[in-house]
Amino acid sequence: MEKVYFNNEFVNWKEAYTHIEDRSYQFGDGVYEVIKILNGKALWLEEHIERLFSSANKISIKMNTSISDIEKKIEKLININNINEGITYIQISRGVNQRSHDFPNPAVAPVMIAYTRELYRPIEKQKSGISAIFQDDIRWLRNDIKSINLLGSVLAKEEANKKGAEEAVLHRSNTITEGSATNFFIVKKGVIYTHPVNNYILNGITRLKVLELAEQLKIEAREEPFLKEDVLQGEEAFITSTTKDIVPVIKIDNNCIGNGSPGKVTMKLQEAFENLLSRLL
Structure with a gap:
C-alpha cells in the first residue's frame, strides 16, 4: 500500500486524516508545491522547497523544520513508493486550532503532508x-x-x-x-x-x-x-x-x-x- 508523509510519520494513505479544525480545511490557510519525478529523482527539489519556505514566510507560517530535512523526507517517500515517473505533492497547513479568522495565539505547529503519484509527461x-x-x-x-x-x-x-x-x-x-x-x-x-x-x-x-x-x-x-x-x-x-x-x-x-x-x-x-x-x- 502506498505510503504518505503525515504528522511526522510515513503511514499508509488510508491512515492519513485531516483534522476537522485544520486551517487548511476551513480557510485554505496553507501553501504547497508540486515536484516532478523522473527516473525516480525529484527534479529541482531544492528550488521547490526554497519556494515552499518563501510562500510560508509570506503568510507568516513559521516552519519547524529545515529545507534539507524536507528534501530528505521527499527522497525517502519516493524511494518507499518506488515511483519512477510522476509527482510529489507537499502541503503545509498553518495547523489545527479552534476556528477563528485570527492566527492561533499562541501559534500551533504547522501540519505537513506529502504524497507521490504516477503521472506521465504529456x-x-x-x-x-x-x-x-x-x-x-x-x-x-x-x-x-x-x-x-x-x-x-x-x-x-x-x-x-x-x-x-x-x-x-x-x-x-x-x-x-x-x-x-x-x-x-x-x-x-x-x-x-x-x-x-x-x-x-x-x-x-x-x-x-x-x-x-x-x-x-x-x-x-x-x-x-x-x-x-x-x-x-x-x-x-x-x-x-x-x-x-x-x-x-x-x-x-x-x-x-x-x-x-x-x-x-x-x-x-x-x-x-x-x-x-x-x-x-
Missing part, C-alpha cells in the same frame, strides 16, 4: 499543441504565493474544460497574466514575451528554466506586460509548468496562433529542455 500534447480560452483573472492579488486557496484557478480551468479547451489564459484589464495552472509565453517577431515577476503571477520553476534556456540559445526574451491583441498577433504561444514542461498553444477562443501549429522557437526550446532533463538524469 508527450503528444507537447508535439501537437493545445487549445485555450481567454478568461478574466478573478483570483486574489498575491499569486506569487503558492497558496492552496485555488478556487479562482479551479473555476477558470472548469470554464476551459466546458469549452473543450486545455487551459484558460488569464488577463486583468486586457493584460495577460498567466494560465490557470501554468505560466504563459508568446513569441512575437522572434522575441519571447512573458509577464514580469510580481504579485500577479507565480514565478514557476519551469518558467525560470525556459528563460535560462532562451538566454543560452541567444533568443531574446522580455519579461514585460503584453495584451490579448499581442497574443493573437503573435507567431507562437506556449505554456509551462512542472507537470506539462513546455506545451504549444495553437488556438485561443477559436483563433489560430500563427499558422495553427507548434512554432519554431517553441520547438527549439522544447529540444533544449529535453537535453537539460537528460543531463539531470
Whole structure:
C-alpha cells in the first residue's frame, strides 16, 4: 500500500486524516508545491522547497523544520513508493486550532503532508499543441504565493474544460497574466514575451528554466506586460509548468496562433529542455 508523509510519520494513505479544525480545511490557510519525478529523482527539489519556505514566510507560517530535512523526507517517500515517473505533492497547513479568522495565539505547529503519484509527461500534447480560452483573472492579488486557496484557478480551468479547451489564459484589464495552472509565453517577431515577476503571477520553476534556456540559445526574451491583441498577433504561444514542461498553444477562443501549429522557437526550446532533463538524469 502506498505510503504518505503525515504528522511526522510515513503511514499508509488510508491512515492519513485531516483534522476537522485544520486551517487548511476551513480557510485554505496553507501553501504547497508540486515536484516532478523522473527516473525516480525529484527534479529541482531544492528550488521547490526554497519556494515552499518563501510562500510560508509570506503568510507568516513559521516552519519547524529545515529545507534539507524536507528534501530528505521527499527522497525517502519516493524511494518507499518506488515511483519512477510522476509527482510529489507537499502541503503545509498553518495547523489545527479552534476556528477563528485570527492566527492561533499562541501559534500551533504547522501540519505537513506529502504524497507521490504516477503521472506521465504529456508527450503528444507537447508535439501537437493545445487549445485555450481567454478568461478574466478573478483570483486574489498575491499569486506569487503558492497558496492552496485555488478556487479562482479551479473555476477558470472548469470554464476551459466546458469549452473543450486545455487551459484558460488569464488577463486583468486586457493584460495577460498567466494560465490557470501554468505560466504563459508568446513569441512575437522572434522575441519571447512573458509577464514580469510580481504579485500577479507565480514565478514557476519551469518558467525560470525556459528563460535560462532562451538566454543560452541567444533568443531574446522580455519579461514585460503584453495584451490579448499581442497574443493573437503573435507567431507562437506556449505554456509551462512542472507537470506539462513546455506545451504549444495553437488556438485561443477559436483563433489560430500563427499558422495553427507548434512554432519554431517553441520547438527549439522544447529540444533544449529535453537535453537539460537528460543531463539531470
